[in-house]
Amino acid sequence: MGDAEREGGEKKKSFVIQIPSYEEVMESSSQSKTTSSSSSLFNPTPSFSQAFKFVKNSEFYSPPPPPNTQPSSSSQSATPRPVNSSDVNTSSSSTPSSSANRNAILVSNRQKGNPLLKHIRNVRWTFADIVCDYLLGPNTCALYLSLRYHLLHPDYLYFRIRELQKNFRLRIILCHVDVEDVIKPLLEVTRTSLLHDCTLLCGWSLEECGRYLETVKVYENKPADLIQGQMDGDYLSRLNHALTSIRHVNKTDVVTLGSTFGSLSHVMDASMEDLARCPGIGERKVKRLYDAFHEPFKREVPKRQCIPETSVANESHPGSSNTKEDEKEIVDTSNSEKKEPEVTVKSALSAAFAKYSHKITRKKNKSQEEEEGKCSTNEEAKTGDTNGSNNC
Numbered sequence: 001m002g003d004a005e006r007e008g009g010e011k012k013k014s015f016v017i018q019i020p021s022y023e024e025v026m027e028s029s030s031q032s033k034t035t036s037s038s039s040s041l042f043n044p045t046p047s048f049s050q051a052f053k054f055v056k057n058s059e060f061y062s063p064p065p066p067p068n069t070q071p072s073s074s075s076q077s078a079t080p081r082p083v084n085s086s087d088v089n090t091s092s093s094s095t096p097s098s099s100a101n102r103n104a105i106l107v108s109n110r111q112k113g114n115p116l117l118k119h120i121r122n123v124r125w126t127f128a129d130i131v132c133d134y135l136l137g138p139n140t141c142a143l144y145l146s147l148r149y150h151l152l153h154p155d156y157l158y159f160r161i162r163e164l165q166k167n168f169r170l171r172i173i174l175c176h177v178d179v180e181d182v183i184k185p186l187l188e189v190t191r192t193s194l195l196h197d198c199t200l201l202c203g204w205s206l207e208e209c210g211r212y213l214e215t216v217k218v219y220e221n222k223p224a225d226l227i228q229g230q231m232d233g234d235y236l237s238r239l240n241h242a243l244t245s246i247r248h249v250n251k252t253d254v255v256t257l258g259s260t261f262g263s264l265s266h267v268m269d270a271s272m273e274d275l276a277r278c279p280g281i282g283e284r285k286v287k288r289l290y291d292a293f294h295e296p297f298k299r300e301v302p303k304r305q306c307i308p309e310t311s312v313a314n315e316s317h318p319g320s321s322n323t324k325e326d327e328k329e330i331v332d333t334s335n336s337e338k339k340e341p342e343v344t345v346k347s348a349l350s351a352a353f354a355k356y357s358h359k360i361t362r363k364k365n366k367s368q369e370e371e372e373g374k375c376s377t378n379e380e381a382k383t384g385d386t387n388g389s390n391n392c
Helices: 002-012 022-041 070-077 084-092 097-104 114-119 147-152 156-164 184-197 206-218 234-242 251-261 264-269 272-276 283-294 311-316 318-339 345-355 357-391
Strands: 105-109 125-128 132-136 138-144 170-176 200-205
Touching: 002 105, 002 311, 084 264, 084 283, 097 251, 105 184, 105 357, 114 206, 132 170, 147 184, 156 170, 156 184, 170 184, 184 200, 200 206, 234 251, 234 264, 264 283, 272 283
Parallel strands: 105 125, 138 170, 170 200
Antiparallel strands: 105 132, 132 138
């Protein structure tokens, strides 16, 4: 019993928690502050390399490789310098690879400084020693010409075209119209391009000229069907294309007219009353349709009345001479109007049928002769059969 009580008392003594007093807490805090300040000021902590110096002596440490020694030229090139956007374009475009040259526009060195190059953004380009100004493909080239420069040097375009010879299938003359009076210089450029089998493209701004070059380069290997208009081959689509070209006529009206009259020829022959009976077609559409098929192709231009030059003697009696001349002019105009009949769509079609009617009659005559020949051969065969039976 005595041993058990002693063990229980020792256990109770081990679980006693001693709480320090306020003075002991303050003294311990002041001592920690002094030790930390003294260690930070007079005994600084070792650096990272000193703290982990023991790692170098371990078997897991391996020394780093020595730094690469670069020449002085590379160190000089590594120094940064201000770069302009134009320098970036020229540097990136002047040193492309051979594969990139196929998809890039080759620009002649004589075009350096041309502000047009700033507007070629969607296609890569590079300088090269070429005869033409812009090489857009293996068989396509372009010459750039400013009308202002053409006025100063009229023979420039001729000599440049002569340098090309016949090495290209498509030769484009990209003309920048930068002059107000364009009639005479543009006429000369057009004549020169036509005589030397060149294609003329006119642009009224540098952005438009750059867009032309980009488009020709992009469509270099694409067929011509992409830029051709596509039309369906059925009758309704063609009827839509024909009738919707008339103002205020939509596709619903075309369906109504087609279901009512059956064909375009019946629509053309219809009167205004017949057109007005169609649902959804008002007076304005009826008038547009009827006028489109019955108006003459040649518009009547009002003629100006010429004032005759009279002498001083006739001026004293202006009434007699002027009235006679006016009457003659009126009679001449009326005779000319009678001689020139109005040409409408219907009359034009009838004239065309009348013109080629002899061909149609020839075909009919040939068919009739063939049918008569067949009938005669059949009759002869029948008569031969009857004669043979009689002889038997």
